[in-house]
Amino acid sequence: MGLSARRAVAALYALAAMLAVLVLPWPVAADEPGKLVVWHAYRGAEQEALDRLIDRFRAAHPSAEIRVLAVPFDAYASKLEAAILHDQGPDVFFDAHERLGSFRDKGIVAPIDDELLRDRGAFDPVSLRALTIDGKTWALPVARKCLALYLRAPSWPGDAAPHSLDELVVLARKTHRPTLAYEASNAYAHAPILHGFGGRILDAEGGRDRYAFADGPARDSLAWVLGAMEAGAIPEEASGALVTQMFTTGSGTDAIGADAAISGPWLAGELPATLVYHVVPIPPVHAAGGTPTRPYLTVEGAMRAPTPRDPALAKEFLAFVVSTEAAIVRAKVGRQVVATNAAWRDPALRDDRFLTGFRRAADDAIPMPTTPGMRAAWEPTTRAIQKVLRRDLSPADAIEEAKHRFLDVTRPPPPRRDPRPMLLLLGLLALIGAGQLLRVARDPEQRRAIRASLPAYAYVTHAVVIVLLLVVVPLVLGAATSFFAGPPQQLHYVGLANYFEILSARGAPLLSSGSFYAVLGVTVLWTVVNVTLHLAIGMALALLLSRPVLKLRGVYRVLLVVPWAVPSYVSALAWKGMFHRQLGAVNAVLGHLGVEPIAWFSRFSTAFAANVATNVWLGFPFMMVVTLGALTSIPREVLEAAEVDGATRWQRFSRITFPLLRPTLAPSVVLGAVWTFNMFNVVFLVSGGEPDGRTEILVSEAYRWAFTRQAQYGYASAYAVLIFLLLLVTTRGLKRREVTR
Amino acid sequence: MSQVLDETGGRRRPAEEALVHVALVLATIAALYPVLWVVSLALSHGESSAGRVLPIPEHLSLGNFREVVGTHDRATGTWIFGRQLANSLLVSLATAAVGVAIATPAAYALARFRFAGRERGVFLLMATQMFPGVATLVPLYLILEKLHLLDSRAGLVLVYATTAVPFCIMQLRSAFEAIPVDLEEAAMVDGASRFQAFLRVALPAARPAIAVTSLFAFMGAWNEFILAATLLSREESFTLPVALQRYVGEHGASWGHFAAGALIVSVPVMALFYVAQRHIVSGLTAGGVKG
Amino acid sequence: MASVSIRALRKTYPGAKSKTILKGIDLEIADGAFTVLVGPSGCGKSTLLRTIAGLERPDSGTIHFDARDVTLAEPRERDIAMVFQSYALYPHLTVRENLAFGLELRRTPRDEIARRIDEVAPQLGLGELLDRLPAQLSGGQRQRVAMGRAIVRRPSLFLFDEPLSNLDAALRGEVRVQIRRLHERLGATMIYVTHDQVEAMTLADQLVVLNGGVVEQAGTPTEVYERPRTRFVAGFLGMPAMNFVEARLSVIEGKVRARAPGIDVAVADDRLGDRESTFGDRKVLVGVRPQDVRLAGAGAGGIDLRVELVEGLGFESHVHGALGARDGTPFVARVEGAAAGSHGGGQQLSFEVDPDDVHLFDLDTGRATWA
Ligand SMILES: Nc1ncnc2c1ncn2[C@@H]1O[C@H](COP(=O)(O)OP(=O)(O)O)[C@@H](O)[C@H]1O
Numbered sequence A: 001m002g003l004s005a006r007r008a009v010a011a012l013y014a015l016a017a018m019l020a021v022l023v024l025p026w027p028v029a030a031d032e033p034g035k036l037v038v039w040h041a042y043r044g045a046e047q048e049a050l051d052r053l054i055d056r057f058r059a060a061h062p063s064a065e066i067r068v069l070a071v072p073f074d075a076y077a078s079k080l081e082a083a084i085l086h087d088q089g090p091d092v093f094f095d096a097h098e099r100l101g102s103f104r105d106k107g108i109v110a111p112i113d114d115e116l117l118r119d120r121g122a123f124d125p126v127s128l129r130a131l132t133i134d135g136k137t138w139a140l141p142v143a144r145k146c147l148a149l150y151l152r153a154p155s156w157p158g159d160a161a162p163h164s165l166d167e168l169v170v171l172a173r174k175t176h177r178p179t180l181a182y183e184a185s186n187a188y189a190h191a192p193i194l195h196g197f198g199g200r201i202l203d204a205e206g207g208r209d210r211y212a213f214a215d216g217p218a219r220d221s222l223a224w225v226l227g228a229m230e231a232g233a234i235p236e237e238a239s240g241a242l243v244t245q246m247f248t249t250g251s252g253t254d255a256i257g258a259d260a261a262i263s264g265p266w267l268a269g270e271l272p273a274t275l276v277y278h279v280v281p282i283p284p285v286h287a288a289g290g291t292p293t294r295p296y297l298t299v300e301g302a303m304r305a306p307t308p309r310d311p312a313l314a315k316e317f318l319a320f321v322v323s324t325e326a327a328i329v330r331a332k333v334g335r336q337v338v339a340t341n342a343a344w345r346d347p348a349l350r351d352d353r354f355l356t357g358f359r360r361a362a363d364d365a366i367p368m369p370t371t372p373g374m375r376a377a378w379e380p381t382t383r384a385i386q387k388v389l390r391r392d393l394s395p396a397d398a399i400e401e402a403k404h405r406f407l408d409v410t411r412p413p414p415p416r417r418d419p420r421p422m423l424l425l426l427g428l429l430a431l432i433g434a435g436q437l438l439r440v441a442r443d444p445e446q447r448r449a450i451r452a453s454l455p456a457y458a459y460v461t462h463a464v465v466i467v468l469l470l471v472v473v474p475l476v477l478g479a480a481t482s483f484f485a486g487p488p489q490q491l492h493y494v495g496l497a498n499y500f501e502i503l504s505a506r507g508a509p510l511l512s513s514g515s516f517y518a519v520l521g522v523t524v525l526w527t528v529v530n531v532t533l534h535l536a537i538g539m540a541l542a543l544l545l546s547r548p549v550l551k552l553r554g555v556y557r558v559l560l561v562v563p564w565a566v567p568s569y570v571s572a573l574a575w576k577g578m579f580h581r582q583l584g585a586v587n588a589v590l591g592h593l594g595v596e597p598i599a600w601f602s603r604f605s606t607a608f609a610a611n612v613a614t615n616v617w618l619g620f621p622f623m624m625v626v627t628l629g630a631l632t633s634i635p636r637e638v639l640e641a642a643e644v645d646g647a648t649r650w651q652r653f654s655r656i657t658f659p660l661l662r663p664t665l666a667p668s669v670v671l672g673a674v675w676t677f678n679m680f681n682v683v684f685l686v687s688g689g690e691p692d693g694r695t696e697i698l699v700s701e702a703y704r705w706a707f708t709r710q711a712q713y714g715y716a717s718a719y720a721v722l723i724f725l726l727l728l729v730t731t732r733g734l735k736r737r738e739v740t741r
Numbered sequence B: 001m002s003q004v005l006d007e008t009g010g011r012r013r014p015a016e017e018a019l020v021h022v023a024l025v026l027a028t029i030a031a032l033y034p035v036l037w038v039v040s041l042a043l044s045h046g047e048s049s050a051g052r053v054l055p056i057p058e059h060l061s062l063g064n065f066r067e068v069v070g071t072h073d074r075a076t077g078t079w080i081f082g083r084q085l086a087n088s089l090l091v092s093l094a095t096a097a098v099g100v101a102i103a104t105p106a107a108y109a110l111a112r113f114r115f116a117g118r119e120r121g122v123f124l125l126m127a128t129q130m131f132p133g134v135a136t137l138v139p140l141y142l143i144l145e146k147l148h149l150l151d152s153r154a155g156l157v158l159v160y161a162t163t164a165v166p167f168c169i170m171q172l173r174s175a176f177e178a179i180p181v182d183l184e185e186a187a188m189v190d191g192a193s194r195f196q197a198f199l200r201v202a203l204p205a206a207r208p209a210i211a212v213t214s215l216f217a218f219m220g221a222w223n224e225f226i227l228a229a230t231l232l233s234r235e236e237s238f239t240l241p242v243a244l245q246r247y248v249g250e251h252g253a254s255w256g257h258f259a260a261g262a263l264i265v266s267v268p269v270m271a272l273f274y275v276a277q278r279h280i281v282s283g284l285t286a287g288g289v290k291g
Numbered sequence C: 001m002a003s004v005s006i007r008a009l010r011k012t013y014p015g016a017k018s019k020t021i022l023k024g025i026d027l028e029i030a031d032g033a034f035t036v037l038v039g040p041s042g043c044g045k046s047t048l049l050r051t052i053a054g055l056e057r058p059d060s061g062t063i064h065f066d067a068r069d070v071t072l073a074e075p076r077e078r079d080i081a082m083v084f085q086s087y088a089l090y091p092h093l094t095v096r097e098n099l100a101f102g103l104e105l106r107r108t109p110r111d112e113i114a115r116r117i118d119e120v121a122p123q124l125g126l127g128e129l130l131d132r133l134p135a136q137l138s139g140g141q142r143q144r145v146a147m148g149r150a151i152v153r154r155p156s157l158f159l160f161d162e163p164l165s166n167l168d169a170a171l172r173g174e175v176r177v178q179i180r181r182l183h184e185r186l187g188a189t190m191i192y193v194t195h196d197q198v199e200a201m202t203l204a205d206q207l208v209v210l211n212g213g214v215v216e217q218a219g220t221p222t223e224v225y226e227r228p229r230t231r232f233v234a235g236f237l238g239m240p241a242m243n244f245v246e247a248r249l250s251v252i253e254g255k256v257r258a259r260a261p262g263i264d265v266a267v268a269d270d271r272l273g274d275r276e277s278t279f280g281d282r283k284v285l286v287g288v289r290p291q292d293v294r295l296a297g298a299g300a301g302g303i304d305l306r307v308e309l310v311e312g313l314g315f316e317s318h319v320h321g322a323l324g325a326r327d328g329t330p331f332v333a334r335v336e337g338a339a340a341g342s343h344g345g346g347q348q349l350s351f352e353v354d355p356d357d358v359h360l361f362d363l364d365t366g367r368a369t370w371a
């Protein structure tokens, strides 16, 4: 190696070192007196209120270093866990009482000092009880949240309120306009109505979760919602955004709007300041008789990490946050239904119809169960309600299916297996591998080959090492996870049980919705349809663009490639917005053509079509560019010869152009197929699996098992391994076929 | 079909020419419509676009852009948007640099040498790219956790490198294969060592390809969203796509801000994309890399 | 078989700098004739041929095959076959499939296709190659496949676009003879484009010289060679090319002579057309082919050449020099045999030429004076 070469290598390493410095992690926190870190997931007014409190607290502690971090709600819990376990998390954080149980189990929250709780009577007793587990109180109650009924002037002036939900349905029959906006198909929003019929979603008494969305009350509640929808009182396919929009619009204009809405305090933040409205507890379903429509109650608490940077400061902050003074700020600025009793003596709070409305609603509400079963119950229940409201299933069948789903998700992990057979197998494989290596090392032919390869190895070794570390190790670990099951912290070895469960569809019929085979079928259909359309559209456009005489060719080419250039998550989200039933551009265009608005994500066919439209839009430019390149290698004279030989245009395409494009396009098609097979972004962001998880493809299904269904990492990994094997075998097969042709 | 599919020309009727333009204009409209929607949402501040067919805002306003760019942390007063922009830039640059630096010699060896284990290595490399990305997320998460890199730019660069390195290897391999070997042979006849031939002849000749490859690696990292959203937790460590995603939350999505942010993020890389795009296809199809 | 009749054909390629390629072509091609279109590169030969094939659509003018107007017909409605300069073989089809392609499209029965291929393949020496792909053939073999593809079709009109230009010299001569034989055997009408005057002269029944999008002259090869209508035709045909000298016509002793420094030759009457009276003292361009001069005794011929260089080819020599003085008009003369050695630079030679072989062209229009 010459001098210049050595210098170049040195420069490379210097570059790498510089990069390493650039991207170094932030320093790790340690015991630091005078420091306080606070995390929350608040936005809007609540964030504003908290910021004011922090300012006051700072003023009182000028020497303290206080940092506040707003973390997005979706990722809040998992980030808390990760950060606190590594001493990078907050000292004090705000979260809902439902999560206390799992936080406590994972050791990321510490009990509240008795000193802070000397006067238990200062707090709302229900809230305090919700934050107490096994006799210890783990958080100071900050605020209560639940659903209530928003009512808009002028239809509901002053204190006017309906006496029952039926009254709103009757009103809708009369006026032929919606009267109540709420997310009917959401289990959380359905719960008050279920409770109003005397039902329950989950029976958590006695420490064992029993799925209780069943029998008469569940059926009756569903039948009532269905009736209300048929009467036109409540909207179909309502989302949070639509509820906001309808209530903002009101019934006075041409656009769809409603003068009443069931929502939580968060709705207020989205409403225009000029809107006149008040809030009351949700009235009973029927005017006479029946049980109250009690919503679920969430208690927000201020929690403390086990090892705060400065324990005294953290304690002081906790006491400050729930003090009467702070509670009044939170109520006035943050519009919170605070749990500090003394604050309600403030006349401004007492006279606030928004706060008192929610306070009355909260007094009646049922604290949300904190057991793991509750988290598992939402998805099956929401799906059942959706299916009924779309008239896909009768209430009885939907309820039955929901129960199965619940049991499916909460089923106990497969039993522990003896890992010895697997270890033995691995040992054997390692032995065989070693033997193979030895044989290679002995074989003079091979030795010569390896010696001849030494110069080449000098170039590839570092890359091999890095690829092994970065790519292969996580992959092998991921694959290995598929032999384990159980909660993330206590995985245990289960052998091939995950695979058996997947391949046997967990005991259900093999083709039942959500089974591996059904999802595989959808995935294959998804891949075939997409690749075919990519190819057909890309090729057709390329053929048009490659006409010898074409004005504006360059302009077309540049514009048609735009979908490829846009980041795919941006386009996926944009398309999702365009397919919105009430607000989307697609239905607006169809409306102009006289087509009824379509609820795109309520049926498999339309939801699948929406996904396909998005993905075809994303993918055709790639095929177009590839085809354009391939077309330039077909001499024009060959096509002219065919023309002279008597070929029609179609014959020229099918017998000359296409066969000549084929070998060039084949690798791109295989590549496109692999991309599409694993196209997570589109399915996840556009349909999100709707309706009912039926548009889910294998990758997004694997993601759901890992991240939204009780963190079943082992199960998800088994899915991933199966996807990998499928792709590997198929692409190899395709390649071999293409070669032998 | 046979009306539109025409490869020879110069003697066609005007009616047919018109038909071709109609087809192309329709396709172009379809290609641009969603993008125009994003543009129009970004430019209309605080209006609802419900039920509109044409993506034209009623009142032009740059309010969304001002608000997105001007995002500050309320408590500390740091300029969060600037911080996130810097994160995105640093992470993407580092990913591209790491990817190309590691891949270049390996790609050269794959293109120029036959050596024991070569075919198997390439196959393995391609095969790893078929493992769905979301599935490696779990082990990656656990590994980063162990390394205390979970919420850091370095951790994100490591994760991005898992796709960037194989991508760069495949891209650069086909680039080196396209360079005539005569050049290096001439250099070696003139007395250069193999390594000098690589450094002095092949590397400069591959410079455009290296530029394009790093550009694509850069864009891959710049546009990535799911991994970053899962691995980052602090607002000041977010990359721009994660920050953008926050605007489209559960209730009352702030589409205007999302759209403005999306434009800020996309427009520069779209420009780069057009520079790089015509060079990329051959390497892509020769390699086979996941998206 | 068909006759071809082309009238007032004009063609402009659309595009940024649209220039007219064919500027009003009129041409009659008799049934069964072998017509060669010859002209310098870029003069529009291929364009004309492609327009006849139907691959280009003319701006105006008509093309008739026999009595049928085919101006707007598609190529496949014309019953033609074409051999391209690049051969344009279908790269994904074997030789056999290449030959069969056109017949299959016409729904010729399978056994008939097989019969025709079996008949044509041995004639062209393709017997062994039938199952190969074009990429596995040499240049000469590909050329024969391209020919075979045209022959099996049995069209009423064959079109060739410089089919030999990619072959080496020896092969070119061989195939040239084969093509001529093919024409004799089939008796089909053939139109053949070339820029090579040897091919043009040897193959043609009718020779058509194109230049700048117009037909300069059409006629039998001898006719065109011996009585070129324009200065361009005269200069284009013949190797080495014709010598041109500006000269003055004068009538001396009732005979017309052309005179300039170093040259003083008699002109035959039939070169003058019927405007004899006007020739007195008129300036013209005199053309003399190198082949048409003979060595004369010193000062005895009408052409005095100061020799600068002699190229010996063995069977003949080309003498390059200047007329009269050192910086006179350049002139080339052909001399029989290897007599070159005896003529050195600076030597003065005298040549004579028959009055019949002295061509006269108008200085401004370039037309022959008789035309
Ligand atoms: N498709 C085309 N578009 C524009 N100009 C063309 C096209 N084909 C040929 N030309 C131009 O027309 C002229 C005549 O071409 P051609 O007929 O091919 O000449 P040749 O006599 O050498 O065969 C040339 O100047 C050429 O550049």
Ligand SMILES: [Mg+2]
Binding pocket: C045, C046, C047, C162
């Ligand atoms: Mg030509």
